Amino acid sequence: MSFTTPAIDDDSAAIVADPIATFAVPLPLDAPLAHAVVGLGRFGCVHARKLLALSGFHLRALVDCSSSARAASELAALPLLPSLDDLPPGIASVTVATSDDAHAEVAMALMRRGCHVLVEKPLCTDRHEGALMIRTARQCGVTLSTGHIERFNPVFDEAVLIRLRNAAASHSQGQQGRRPFMRFRRYSTRVATARDSVLDLMVHDIDLFAWLCAIPVEAPLEVLARHIGEQSIRARVRLGALIAEFESGYGSMPASARLHVCDGHREQLLDLRRSTATATGDDALTRQYQGFRRAILGQASRVASGADGLVAVTRACQILHA
Template sequence: MTERDVPAIAVIGAGYWGANHARTLRGLGALVAVADRNAERAAAIAAETGTVARTPAEVLADPDIDGVVLALPPQFHAENALAAIAAGKHVLVEKPIALKIEDGEAVVAAARDAGLIAMTGHVLRFHPAFEGLMDLIDSGELGQIRYIHSHRVGLGKFHPENDALWDIAPHDLSLILAITGEEPSRVSGEGTAVIDHLSDFAHLHLTFPSGLRGHVFTSRLNPYRERRLSVIGDKAMAVFDDVAPWAEKLQLYPHRVWREDGSIHFESAEPVYQPIPEGLPLTRECAHFLHCIKTGEAPRTPVSDGLAVMRILTAGMVRHQS
């Protein structure tokens, strides 16, 4: 690593999300280059962020660059992650880290053998509302978690190689895996293609070894936008609603459900909005990447987490309707 207070990071991939990474890393004082196979696009983002445009090969060959962020079309993530690791670079790979299990396994193994920091871009793990949700769970406020369901729907984006399941579901699967601390023992799913051969809607049903159940619904062809994760415990329920105003993003519902005299009774309650500190998840994620590079601390979202999500995605699409 170079003798800098802040690690030197290059962004490879100057599309929409790569540009966001570049702006964020510039704000953190870590950005030193932007690269893309489209030289004009790289030059535009480099000019905007006050850095230099370089080719991916130049970035990997530069010993003064400590790490790279890979924000590419997902079919290119694995090969570029392996090349970066081989060049001695720490990596933050956007999701999904690969499209084939064996490629994801290769990335995990290469990073482990090289002793390098390798993160998956599961940005919502760094959202203050999700961190607050984890605090509620860890404190026992919700009791034993019985069921988790997520709805992540909206209009677009449409990718030529990526369907609604692989593009959208990793967000919520990463959150569910963080909550459960275990991978599901059974996965079933169904996708529906409307526009062309790629699924525009996808459902996943998850059963975990502990008995907990989960459900994920994703759509990129929906008339309204929803980003909601609901966690059902035997004491209370909670919702992380990323579309809600900041003060209402984390909601605790102290509902009661109980058995008495052979019947099931319930009392509903109004949501109690939980205070959460403001902060941009991407900024927090990038800052965590820099911290791990400097300290050697294991990242919160290692590439092994990305591989676990891939295993669910691969197992889930057993049926496809068009």
């Protein structure tokens, strides 16, 4: 089954301009960004703790509408607010770490306040909402980024990235292009259904495959084979001129994330969980925030854009519903 990624300017995603929208103001290159985190679940707390010590950001507030929300002890000095309406003035950037189905609504409300937004993956759960998010960012003049943190895995340094992209170009042009160029396998110990793993786990690798191989967002995706088991899902797809295999799931086995690169007679196995920090001690989350800040300032960055996030969700849903 073949699919073409929908254009983000699809008429079905039209948005009415908000007359009270606030546009982001230009920021000095050395100014710390007044920042907030929305959503204090497990991931939200991880983001908040990281931001406390990050240069370039000044964490000023936490937001969670749940009456049972509690901040960890190291975050207790920050105001814990029940609503976006309670955010203090001057907040320049926000992390959205709410439940997946609330990402779009929360992010668009923040962008209309003039905030740059980093949304935890997946960007959204519906591609039409994703298109609305991208249009809102454009209309409000803000940066919308997606938390595809694997782009900042230290495994993928510049030398490895160049080598993989060169290998991808050679692979797609040769006879070996009929065989999978990359195989991804990602498992978590949490309890959920195999289908849940597609937007939770596999979406990481769908984005990684396209980014590592420099596959354009408009490249068509064809689902060649798919199997859904009790605890896992496997899919073989053709994206552009390259074939990849994805496997994700949950269970009692140890959490894992692996990439097998099959380039002609040379094969390489990369353990994506083994390397967690760079030589300077920066982990992937630190590097992602540095990339987010560069994107806000209009500088080159690895951080996934809103469009990248929407394409990853669209392709994941195509695999899920093929």
